[in-house]
Amino acid sequence: MALVRLIEYAEASPEVRSVYDDIMKTRGVDWVNNFWKALANRPAELRRVWETVKQVMAPGALDPLVKEMVYVAVSATNGCEYCTYSHTAAARKKGMSDAMLMELMAVVGLANETNRLANGLRPPVDRQFDATFRP
Amino acid sequence: MALVRLIEYAEASPEVRSVYDDIMKTRGVDWVNNFWKALANRPAELRRVWETVKQVMAPGALDPLVKEMVYVAVSATNGCEYCTYSHTAAARKKGMSDAMLMELMAVVGLANETNRLANGLRPPVDRQFDATFRP
Amino acid sequence: MALVRLIEYAEASPEVRSVYDDIMKTRGVDWVNNFWKALANRPAELRRVWETVKQVMAPGALDPLVKEMVYVAVSATNGCEYCTYSHTAAARKKGMSDAMLMELMAVVGLANETNRLANGLRPPVDRQFDATFRP
Amino acid sequence: MALVRLIEYAEASPEVRSVYDDIMKTRGVDWVNNFWKALANRPAELRRVWETVKQVMAPGALDPLVKEMVYVAVSATNGCEYCTYSHTAAARKKGMSDAMLMELMAVVGLANETNRLANGLRPPVDRQFDATFRP
Amino acid sequence: MALVRLIEYAEASPEVRSVYDDIMKTRGVDWVNNFWKALANRPAELRRVWETVKQVMAPGALDPLVKEMVYVAVSATNGCEYCTYSHTAAARKKGMSDAMLMELMAVVGLANETNRLANGLRPPVDRQFDATFRP
Amino acid sequence: MALVRLIEYAEASPEVRSVYDDIMKTRGVDWVNNFWKALANRPAELRRVWETVKQVMAPGALDPLVKEMVYVAVSATNGCEYCTYSHTAAARKKGMSDAMLMELMAVVGLANETNRLANGLRPPVDRQFDATFRP
Numbered sequence: 045m046a047l048v049r050l051i052e053y054a055e056a057s058p059e060v061r062s063v064y065d066d067i068m069k070t071r072g073v074d075w076v077n078n079f080w081k082a083l084a085n086r087p088a089e090l091r092r093v094w095e096t097v098k099q100v101m102a103p104g105a106l107d108p109l110v111k112e113m114v115y116v117a118v119s120a121t122n123g124c125e126y127c128t129y130s131h132t133a134a135a136r137k138k139g140m141s142d143a144m145l146m147e148l149m150a151v152v153g154l155a156n157e158t159n160r161l162a163n164g165l166r167p168p169v170d171r172q173f174d175a176t177f178r179p
Numbered sequence: 180m181a182l183v184r185l186i187e188y189a190e191a192s193p194e195v196r197s198v199y200d201d202i203m204k205t206r207g208v209d210w211v212n213n214f215w216k217a218l219a220n221r222p223a224e225l226r227r228v229w230e231t232v233k234q235v236m237a238p239g240a241l242d243p244l245v246k247e248m249v250y251v252a253v254s255a256t257n258g259c260e261y262c263t264y265s266h267t268a269a270a271r272k273k274g275m276s277d278a279m280l281m282e283l284m285a286v287v288g289l290a291n292e293t294n295r296l297a298n299g300l301r302p303p304v305d306r307q308f309d310a311t312f313r314p
Numbered sequence: 315m316a317l318v319r320l321i322e323y324a325e326a327s328p329e330v331r332s333v334y335d336d337i338m339k340t341r342g343v344d345w346v347n348n349f350w351k352a353l354a355n356r357p358a359e360l361r362r363v364w365e366t367v368k369q370v371m372a373p374g375a376l377d378p379l380v381k382e383m384v385y386v387a388v389s390a391t392n393g394c395e396y397c398t399y400s401h402t403a404a405a406r407k408k409g410m411s412d413a414m415l416m417e418l419m420a421v422v423g424l425a426n427e428t429n430r431l432a433n434g435l436r437p438p439v440d441r442q443f444d445a446t447f448r449p
Numbered sequence: 450m451a452l453v454r455l456i457e458y459a460e461a462s463p464e465v466r467s468v469y470d471d472i473m474k475t476r477g478v479d480w481v482n483n484f485w486k487a488l489a490n491r492p493a494e495l496r497r498v499w500e501t502v503k504q505v506m507a508p509g510a511l512d513p514l515v516k517e518m519v520y521v522a523v524s525a526t527n528g529c530e531y532c533t534y535s536h537t538a539a540a541r542k543k544g545m546s547d548a549m550l551m552e553l554m555a556v557v558g559l560a561n562e563t564n565r566l567a568n569g570l571r572p573p574v575d576r577q578f579d580a581t582f583r584p
Numbered sequence: 585m586a587l588v589r590l591i592e593y594a595e596a597s598p599e600v601r602s603v604y605d606d607i608m609k610t611r612g613v614d615w616v617n618n619f620w621k622a623l624a625n626r627p628a629e630l631r632r633v634w635e636t637v638k639q640v641m642a643p644g645a646l647d648p649l650v651k652e653m654v655y656v657a658v659s660a661t662n663g664c665e666y667c668t669y670s671h672t673a674a675a676r677k678k679g680m681s682d683a684m685l686m687e688l689m690a691v692v693g694l695a696n697e698t699n700r701l702a703n704g705l706r707p708p709v710d711r712q713f714d715a716t717f718r719p
Numbered sequence: 720m721a722l723v724r725l726i727e728y729a730e731a732s733p734e735v736r737s738v739y740d741d742i743m744k745t746r747g748v749d750w751v752n753n754f755w756k757a758l759a760n761r762p763a764e765l766r767r768v769w770e771t772v773k774q775v776m777a778p779g780a781l782d783p784l785v786k787e788m789v790y791v792a793v794s795a796t797n798g799c800e801y802c803t804y805s806h807t808a809a810a811r812k813k814g815m816s817d818a819m820l821m822e823l824m825a826v827v828g829l830a831n832e833t834n835r836l837a838n839g840l841r842p843p844v845d846r847q848f849d850a851t852f853r854p
Binding site: 251254255256258260263264267283284287288289291292293294295296298299300301 | 386389390391393395398399402418419422423424426427428429430431433434435436
């Protein structure tokens with residue numbers, strides 16, 4: 045059960061429908077996933093988040109598949125169930141194989157481990173990590 | 180102040196030195212960063228973590244730079260100060276530009292945002308995200 | 315499946331029943347939610363947590379509805395499913411509308427985003443944020 | 450040390466300066482805090498985040514001070530040092546007293562505690578928390 | 585639904601079967617839990633994680649039951665559902681009673697609370713906590 | 720810089736002093752650490768948190784040193800700097816050696832790693848982990 049009503053296309057306002065249409069067109073699919081149907085309870089927020097996703101996830105200095113895998117890495121770290129399913133599906137669609145997912149998770153697991161070793165033992169940050177350091 | 184003594188090379192046991200030597204050789208540097216000097220208080224753990232880092236971060240289905248950027252993404256998500264400095268430095272060494280770092284952080288920020296929108300509004304996971312789903 | 319037995323009223327000790335009675339009376343309801351039935355496995359803990367909730371969530375310098383929305387914000391940030399459902403229900407009972415929930419989640423999402431931008435880019439804390447700063 | 454260069458006003462491009470000008474005008478201050486100077490390394494991101502902050506934090510169904518306190522609550526939960534300082538300062542400017550901050554933190558602390566009691570004992574979500582439940 | 589195929593014993597490669605055999609023998613059970621069946625999609629990772637678990641969780645300066653309870657504490661703090669169930673079961677098998685679990689959760693809850701009180705109020709670390717401090 | 724004034728003994732109200740006196744007497748020390756001086760801005764909260772600490776951390780089904788190490792584990796997982804320093808110092812005072820700290824951190828690191836492997840790969844919880852399961 046969602047904590048707000050899911051707004052279906054048939055009952056959506058023209059403002060919401062235009063975002064839904066853009067989501068489906070941009071992704072080349074004929075359905076809208078529940079995340080957006082929840083956000084549609086505040087059309088301005090629906091539009092803002094969708095425009096942000098389009099802008100941030102577009103090709104740029106990083107490849108879209110790399111970005112999608114970073115999204116999966118963050119979602120697994122935070123334990124977000126919905127996001128892990130939706131972005132793993134998106135990454136697979138963009139070409140992520142099982143082997144790539146397994147390696148991605150190995151890195152995510154290791155980073156979470158050493159993050160806590162550093163947090164618990166508290167070594168000082170080495171001056172060599174300062175971008176302006178000259179030996 | 181670290182919470183354990185940092186074991187310097189000069190005072191390290193042969194077991195610890197052999198790991199330090201391998202770290203410096205593998206990375207092509209002449210110093211060992213404080214993280215490892217803290218772990219050296221338990222040589223078996225020092226060796227295990229270092230061997231894991233070498234295995235997990237090696238080239239495979241994913242590119243080493245991509246892996247390093249995933250590491251940065253996880254460290255920023257968890258707020259680990261030491262790891263953010265050390266792995267950002269490592270990613271830069273492997274070729275990450277300022278433009279790539281800024282895009283990486285934009286994805287990390289966005290993922291952390293939508294993770295909470297999903298956690299707070301609780302839309303059900305769409306059946307289409309099931310890898311075995313056939314429409 | 316809970317990880318401990320849920321203690322129902324009918325089988326509860328007088329000590330547990332007196333807390334259950336106070337929960338129902340304070341909230342004006344005729345049932346006790348599962349969270350408390352789990353805590354009842356340690357009656358002293360049940361009483362302590364309930365007394366704390368009563369003290370901390372009471373009207374004071376902050377309005378009870380504001381406090382309940384802060385509770386929802388923290389629960390969504392942490393990804394606690396049970397707490398998100400129970401405190402969203404509590405906030406609605408105290409007057410939170412759909413519009414308020416959507417705005418609350420927009421703030422929660424944004425804060426989680428910029429927290430990571432700051433954690434990843436590590437700008438130094440400006441001296442102007444020091445409460446004792448005088449320009 | 451920040452992980453990217455902080456872009457000062459004197460050296461900023463016209464695009465960045467126009468955002469800086471809007472930040473200072475909107476807030477009625479004559480300086481720009483370091484968070485924005487770090488984001489300015491990617492002007493499009495600087496503009497996007499600033500526009501989002503203006504939109505999300507504006508008065509609406511929730512009061513701006515309430516929104517700012519929710520921001521503080523999330524930042525303390527995530528342990529973001531920079532954000533805790535900057536948003537506590539912002540909340541004080543909007544009227545948060547010491548008494549309000551102390552109460553806010555009491556709620557944040559309690560929510561973080563009970564989130565883990567629920568995560569650890571795993572009571573099932575009560576059907577009464579379903580918004581559509583009718584007894 | 586898992587995000588990768590679960591590799592059952594009957595279809596597993598000899599390399600995977602040898603790890604499964606060692607898991608069952610070490611634990612004195614005749615089944616392998618789903619966590620390992622997911623990891624088996626990358627046999628080298630399956631072996632590495634299992635060897636690490638055996639090494640880290642073995643008796644040493646800390647008792648295995650204490651280690652298992654620490655595992656439960658971390659899993660509840662992170663909100664990992666699978667891990668909370670699996671490690672609570674493991675801790676019970678090693679002797680954790682209901683009373684011990686309830687006390688463990690009380691500590692976990694309290695630590696999560698005071699972590700945020702410290703993160704939100706930001707008292708400076710007392711010099712007396714420096715291991716090298718001499719009054 | 721703390722975000723609230725630190726209340727020193729000399730300037731404290733009788734109510735605050737009585738808690739400070741109890742902290743020093745209970746711990747056998749002649750100073751009060753900054754955490755409590757921050758909480759003292761709300762004397763009722765100071766008293767409540769201190770009484771909770773005394774109750775929860777007292778000997779019971781679990782040993783006080785075990786409880787203190789669980790506190791360290793949670794603090795390192797959350798990345799709380801103040802709490803990691805203060806509770807590591809407390810655990811050392813109760814008998815935690817360097818070897819025990821290193822083993823504790825190894826468990827904390829491993830749990831954080833496998834928590835994310837489970838969160839990312841999403842194996843279903845095995846029915847055998849249900850406490851009421853009978854094969």
